[in-house]
Amino acid sequence: MYDVKKIREDFPILSRKIYEKPLVYLDNAATSQTPRQVIEALVDYYENSNANVHRGVHHLSQEATDLYESARVKVAKFINAREPEEIVWTRNTTESINLVAHTWAQEHIGPGDEIIVTPMEHHSNLVPWQKVAADKGATLRILPLAKDASIDLSDIDEYITPRTKLLAMVHMSNGVGTINPVKELTAKAKKMGATVLVDAAQSAPHMPVDVIDLDCDFLALSGHKMLGPTGIGALYGRRELLEEMDPFLTGGEMVLEVWYDRATWNDLPMKFEAGTPNIADAVGLGAAVDYLQDIGMENIRDHEIQLTRYALEAFKELEEELEMFGPSDAEKRGGILSFHTDAVHPHDLGTFLDRDGIAVRTGHHCTMPLMRSLGVIASARASFYLYNTEEEVDALVDSLKRALRYFTDGAK
Amino acid sequence: MYDVKKIREDFPILSRKIYEKPLVYLDNAATSQTPRQVIEALVDYYENSNANVHRGVHHLSQEATDLYESARVKVAKFINAREPEEIVWTRNTTESINLVAHTWAQEHIGPGDEIIVTPMEHHSNLVPWQKVAADKGATLRILPLAKDASIDLSDIDEYITPRTKLLAMVHMSNGVGTINPVKELTAKAKKMGATVLVDAAQSAPHMPVDVIDLDCDFLALSGHKMLGPTGIGALYGRRELLEEMDPFLTGGEMVLEVWYDRATWNDLPMKFEAGTPNIADAVGLGAAVDYLQDIGMENIRDHEIQLTRYALEAFKELEEELEMFGPSDAEKRGGILSFHTDAVHPHDLGTFLDRDGIAVRTGHHCTMPLMRSLGVIASARASFYLYNTEEEVDALVDSLKRALRYFTDGAK
Amino acid sequence: MAQNDLDELYGNDLIRDHNRNPRNSAKLNSPDLVADAVNPFCGDEAHFQINLDGQGRVSEVGYEGVGCAICRSAGSMLSEVIKGHTLEGVEEISGLFQDMMFGVEPSEEQAALLGDLTSMTGVRAFPIRIKCALLAWSAIEDRISEHQRRQP
Amino acid sequence: MAQNDLDELYGNDLIRDHNRNPRNSAKLNSPDLVADAVNPFCGDEAHFQINLDGQGRVSEVGYEGVGCAICRSAGSMLSEVIKGHTLEGVEEISGLFQDMMFGVEPSEEQAALLGDLTSMTGVRAFPIRIKCALLAWSAIEDRISEHQRRQP
Numbered sequence A, B: 001m002y003d004v005k006k007i008r009e010d011f012p013i014l015s016r017k018i019y020e021k022p023l024v025y026l027d028n029a030a031t032s033q034t035p036r037q038v039i040e041a042l043v044d045y046y047e048n049s050n051a052n053v054h055r056g057v058h059h060l061s062q063e064a065t066d067l068y069e070s071a072r073v074k075v076a077k078f079i080n081a082r083e084p085e086e087i088v089w090t091r092n093t094t095e096s097i098n099l100v101a102h103t104w105a106q107e108h109i110g111p112g113d114e115i116i117v118t119p120m121e122h123h124s125n126l127v128p129w130q131k132v133a134a135d136k137g138a139t140l141r142i143l144p145l146a147k148d149a150s151i152d153l154s155d156i157d158e159y160i161t162p163r164t165k166l167l168a169m170v171h172m173s174n175g176v177g178t179i180n181p182v183k184e185l186t187a188k189a190k191k192m193g194a195t196v197l198v199d200a201a202q203s204a205p206h207m208p209v210d211v212i213d214l215d216c217d218f219l220a221l222s223g224h225k226m227l228g229p230t231g232i233g234a235l236y237g238r239r240e241l242l243e244e245m246d247p248f249l250t251g252g253e254m255v256l257e258v259w260y261d262r263a264t265w266n267d268l269p270m271k272f273e274a275g276t277p278n279i280a281d282a283v284g285l286g287a288a289v290d291y292l293q294d295i296g297m298e299n300i301r302d303h304e305i306q307l308t309r310y311a312l313e314a315f316k317e318l319e320e321e322l323e324m325f326g327p328s329d330a331e332k333r334g335g336i337l338s339f340h341t342d343a344v345h346p347h348d349l350g351t352f353l354d355r356d357g358i359a360v361r362t363g364h365h366c367t368m369p370l371m372r373s374l375g376v377i378a379s380a381r382a383s384f385y386l387y388n389t390e391e392e393v394d395a396l397v398d399s400l401k402r403a404l405r406y407f408t409d410g411a412k
Numbered sequence C, D: 001m002a003q004n005d006l007d008e009l010y011g012n013d014l015i016r017d018h019n020r021n022p023r024n025s026a027k028l029n030s031p032d033l034v035a036d037a038v039n040p041f042c043g044d045e046a047h048f049q050i051n052l053d054g055q056g057r058v059s060e061v062g063y064e065g066v067g068c069a070i071c072r073s074a075g076s077m078l079s080e081v082i083k084g085h086t087l088e089g090v091e092e093i094s095g096l097f098q099d100m101m102f103g104v105e106p107s108e109e110q111a112a113l114l115g116d117l118t119s120m121t122g123v124r125a126f127p128i129r130i131k132c133a134l135l136a137w138s139a140i141e142d143r144i145s146e147h148q149r150r151q152p
């Protein structure tokens, strides 16, 4: 049985009060909260095993290396990578994507080639490709947006063609919650000989993600969105691709031999990990993965579907006032509700909710072009995670109702 | 009064036992240990204030942003930068240097230009410049090494010339401890119109470092070597340089406005900080800086000079067996003793010391070319920090003596 | 308590009025100065057109703001208070406004210069929103310093 | 206890002897196979030259090792035990050695194949040093699989 009350007890911050009200944290798409199991892993690392990894023969160094490398194994298993060497530690999804843009893309994208992205990319999976396209004389093509903020697939065969060299797409949209048909699009793109990168920043934390099943070439994720610490993320890359890629950052750890005038590169995954890594946070992410897997990604996904369904129902009371973005079927979306009203700017709404202890995000969610396509500058976004409850959805709806009244006729 | 006993109480790991012996941690040049004040800052962040920064109107987001940005102010003051916007967060020294190599150097290094480095650079301040030189048709020149493992300055004017576009130099050598005349060399290089980057990975943790006094253009440091968490470092850059530089990584946070086909850049320092930053570890580094400044960098430096002097004296007992690298004057070096014997490979020595609870580093210390210049493949290195004691030096010397006996005639 | 904070901000008649009925909303054709700003973290925008008279004083202003109530009303108030001032004068008011937002109470004389902007003190209880109030000013300030650099 | 661990490793006569007097230290001219490896974390090196006879068996070996006692002695032992074996046979021994280092006790028959290498079990108490014992093998293995790929 999914015991949300028991889960909540693992998250110290959830018992915080904001303006004397219990915190209702609905900003999970921005960053997730941290269970004590992860905090304890960090504390334990610093109190007992802290040392630099890989190069030491002393005991602490070995302990630190074992902890650090076993975290890599955990992340590899979490997304079903064939081997831990296919996991490269990065700071976050953004760095993971930039790594591919600075290495693989430099060799494989040329004049006349096409890079395809969805219309709902986070800036982190859009701006790097703008630069690659501009530098290489390639074309960046944006798939069209359907009415319900999903990808309009009607002309997909005119987009994914033999000219497509890279398909870079978000799995679950952080802006509107849409889950994209990544597996189907990957199959289509690979048939054309393209390489496929999946931005799993939102999907990996909330649903089972399997790189072998998806058959993608690269996949990027951020630890801080999946109960892990800030400052650690991962890039999955198929071994063949990682092997032939040039390194990105250079320096310590990523070299095999160095002379004053030249150097040779270390094996995977170290080739892509220059300098002292973020050891403690990798260990912390390993603990987060353990925590998620103990509960089960299927169970987490089910919980969020139920919560989203409940919320979509509850929001019907507000359907005259609020425009809701994204698919209406909870199965086709993540636990992300993005909404807008002309009557109140999202920021003012956010400030009102905040005084009720409710944390939502307001703004463009780093998806400015998507917002523009939806005809707004900003939206308010409530995003759920494994610890959120129906009572919290009720609190959100109640606060929203009062806010709308307050800003339209109620105030004064 | 410098109370090393009281300081040690702040470091939980120092009461650990290794093979039933008290830990003697002398691997500080690789990474430093973490005081409870820093661990508590991390725990407090995750238990009370965790949220994504900059973009949220809710209370937690504001708290997190305040903590995060005030850490930047602390680091700026720590190295006497003019303003916090001159501090860019990175993962570590290696990333800081790569950032400059991927941005500034791309615009400013051309065919025939010269990049000067010292003969004792860490791979992280050597390999990036090898690549820049190769890509741009520039020449990488290595200053000559003097007998005592300092820079041989006799022909310096033949190295630093109007062709010099960049002088990139380590402040304190992690391989042998030498403190380089960074201020003098900077003045010389600037007279020739060159830009100067200082690798302060070893100096910033152990002695006062002042970017205005040094008059350098860039300075790189790592949090994990100065009592901070792993995964956070900083690049100092003079505002004028940072302003005109192109961004490095692209994506969320570093943009001002984004359209499907183009984007504009955010102000400093965000222009260089793509994606969700390592918020917690920046806060942790802020706490580390507070801790260091409470004790006082001058005091820490004095403590280490005394300890080094004590150690150099104690090592005299072994001068027949061990070759010592680096200047013999404790004022001219950091608390880093690097030594070698033909009788025992450093690794075997390290394994022996480890069984006595003594953690030293053995190997090339990511300075392979320097080791080669010194005529060895590897050395053993004991490196001190504010919490080390004369008793620990005694333990080291005692264990070394027994090791030498064990490996030469004693065993069997 | 929370409600009071909110009322002091959003319940303020001047703010409500400026938000709903922004002043100087007619766009100027071929203005002497154009100033624009975007808040990168929320996408809010402020756009100004400014005409100067023979003595270098602001004679006409056009303003359009896209964003939250604080951002829009602050921009609208700004468009009123800068009229009749030289660019130096505008910068001075900008400084007073920033000081006020960070807690310095304006003198009576200063309050007169600030006009309706004095009603913005309620934002102080919401520190993260202060940048919404400052967006319009940052647009103007950037433009003025650029303008002055060009005409030494 | 700690001392015992050390003795089992460094006190072992075979290891000491191989470290001090590496076998097959004469370099071969124009060998059939050359194999080199570097441990990136410590800079230790292993260099082999190998000649094969008409049946594809290892007939002559030249070995030079730079590094710690474990690395050097393991390389020297390797240079002895591979003689007379085909490359497939060498790979089999390599597998046995790795298994042994990670805790699998060799059978009597296997121990015979491993020869002096069985003395390396003392390294197991020092997990971080296992890669020192494996460096020479990694050189040989990489080279064999490359060789086999080229001659299908």
Ligand SMILES: Cc1ncc(COP(=O)(O)O)c(C=O)c1O
Residues within 6 Å of the ligand: A252, A274, A275, A276, A277, B029, B030, B092, B093, B094, B095, B122, B124, B125, B170, B172, B173, B174, B199, B201, B202, B222, B366
């Ligand atoms: C002098 C010096 N430079 C650069 C580095 C690289 O630092 P990091 O590994 O934290 O990037 C180190 C640390 O090993 C160092 O000692």
Ligand SMILES: Cc1ncc(COP(=O)(O)O)c(C=O)c1O
Residues within 6 Å of the ligand: A029, A030, A092, A093, A094, A095, A122, A124, A125, A170, A172, A173, A174, A199, A201, A202, A222, A366, B252, B274, B275, B276, B277
């Ligand atoms: C879909 C998506 N992609 C990429 C990112 C960027 O992640 P990060 O900021 O951790 O690099 C995010 C998070 O904001 C996201 O939601």
